[in-house]
Amino acid sequence: MNAAASAPSADSLRAALAGLLDGLPPRQAAQAVERLIANYRGTTPTDAPVLRDRSDVAAYAAYRMPATFEAVRGTLDALRAAAPDWAPRTHTDVGGGTGAASWAVAEAWGDEPPRTTVLDWAEPALALGRELAAGALDAEWRTARIGGALKLADTDLVTVSYVLKELTAADRTALVKEAARAAQTVVIVEPGTPDGYERIIAARTLLVEAGFTVAAPCPHSGACPIEPGKDWCHFSARVSRSSLHRQVKGGSLPYEDEKYSYVAATRFPPAPTVSRITRRPQIRKGLVLLELCGRDGLARDTVTKRHGPLYKQARDAEWGDSWPPEDEGRAGS
Numbered sequence: 001m002n003a004a005a006s007a008p009s010a011d012s013l014r015a016a017l018a019g020l021l022d023g024l025p026p027r028q029a030a031q032a033v034e035r036l037i038a039n040y041r042g043t044t045p046t047d048a049p050v051l052r053d054r055s056d057v058a059a060y061a062a063y064r065m066p067a068t069f070e071a072v073r074g075t076l077d078a079l080r081a082a083a084p085d086w087a088p089r090t091h092t093d094v095g096g097g098t099g100a101a102s103w104a105v106a107e108a109w110g111d112e113p114p115r116t117t118v119l120d121w122a123e124p125a126l127a128l129g130r131e132l133a134a135g136a137l138d139a140e141w142r143t144a145r146i147g148g149a150l151k152l153a154d155t156d157l158v159t160v161s162y163v164l165k166e167l168t169a170a171d172r173t174a175l176v177k178e179a180a181r182a183a184q185t186v187v188i189v190e191p192g193t194p195d196g197y198e199r200i201i202a203a204r205t206l207l208v209e210a211g212f213t214v215a216a217p218c219p220h221s222g223a224c225p226i227e228p229g230k231d232w233c234h235f236s237a238r239v240s241r242s243s244l245h246r247q248v249k250g251g252s253l254p255y256e257d258e259k260y261s262y263v264a265a266t267r268f269p270p271a272p273t274v275s276r277i278t279r280r281p282q283i284r285k286g287l288v289l290l291e292l293c294g295r296d297g298l299a300r301d302t303v304t305k306r307h308g309p310l311y312k313q314a315r316d317a318e319w320g321d322s323w324p325p326e327d328e329g330r331a332g333s
């Protein structure tokens with residue numbers, strides 16, 4: 001049983017991670033992360049796991065897990081708003097690695113978290129994930145290779161977090177189709193970069209073709225209104241920086257913003273979303289500028305004091321929120 005075990009949350013994950021690099025001199029820990037980053041840059045997709053041994057995996061977990069956890073958490077917040085009465089009883093985390101998405105799922109449905117199966121081809125990642133999660137997650141950790149031969153057991157929820165980038169185009173397609181066959185809800189998260197967004201759009205198309213409805217971020221399941229190559233849909237999650245982060249990246253900010261792109265799609269009809277805020281709201285004197293994606297495409301909205309209570313809500317609104325807030329009509333427009 002993990003000494004830090006308690007209800008899954010950002011804090012309990014951090015507590016579980018805190019001991020990971022104990023005993024490793026700080027310079028050596030930073031070098032392990034730097035090696036890992038270089039590996040990720042140079043050789044993907046690979047035909048063998050990048051996370052080869054305990055120090056690779058400890059570096060990945062300490063350095064990246066808090067950020068991928070927060071990105072999946074942001075995605076699940078949007079999914080839960082669109083499917084408030086739905087809760088998964090079973091969950092499969094494909095390419096789950098050390099379990100960041102599984103922690104986020106367990107936190108999201110904290111009252112009754114699903115039974116999770118984590119699949120990955122990197123044994124050391126599964127071993128460390130199992131260790132971190134002991135006593136905190138109801139999870140089974142199994143070796144599996146993603147590819148044309150992967151068969152998933154039927155499940156309520158499939159998560160695929162920061163994995164598509166590591167796969168060949170053919171394996172990406174096979175995985176998304178298999179996830180759609182096996183699950184009621186599929187959640188896919190990628191880095192919030194132009195190419196991450198393109199992989200999300202390709203996956204979204206496959207999910208819609210398989211009969212799914214997009215629950216978030218899009219307010220519809222039709223074509224994305226963003227002109228290819230002109231922009232990319234992405235969101236941002238704030239992550240507290242550990243001392244390891246500061247050492248590797250320099251700087252003294254206590255946080256960084258993890259940018260991510262995602263799609264959450266369901267076999268059942270989700271609650272309708274009018275539009276979503278697609279950039280950080282710009283607050284000016286007496287007005288808030290919102291960039292939105294709605295059912296009729298991309299739009300800008302200016303909310304002023306004249307709009308009454310909606311103005312206060314616009315000042316509190318965040319990038320990634322749905323808009324307008326539920327049950328609020330526009331006063332005076």
Ligand SMILES: C[S@@+](CC[C@H](N)C(=O)[O-])C[C@H]1O[C@@H](n2cnc3c(N)ncnc32)[C@H](O)[C@@H]1O
Pocket residue numbers: 049050051064065068069094095096097098099100101119120121122125144145146147160161162163166167
């Ligand atoms: C960047 S990590 C993401 C881990 C975790 N999902 C997260 O969000 O932190 C990518 C994971 O995908 C796994 N992976 C990559 N290619 C795979 C394949 N062909 N079969 C199984 N797992 C694979 C890697 O071993 C690694 O654990």
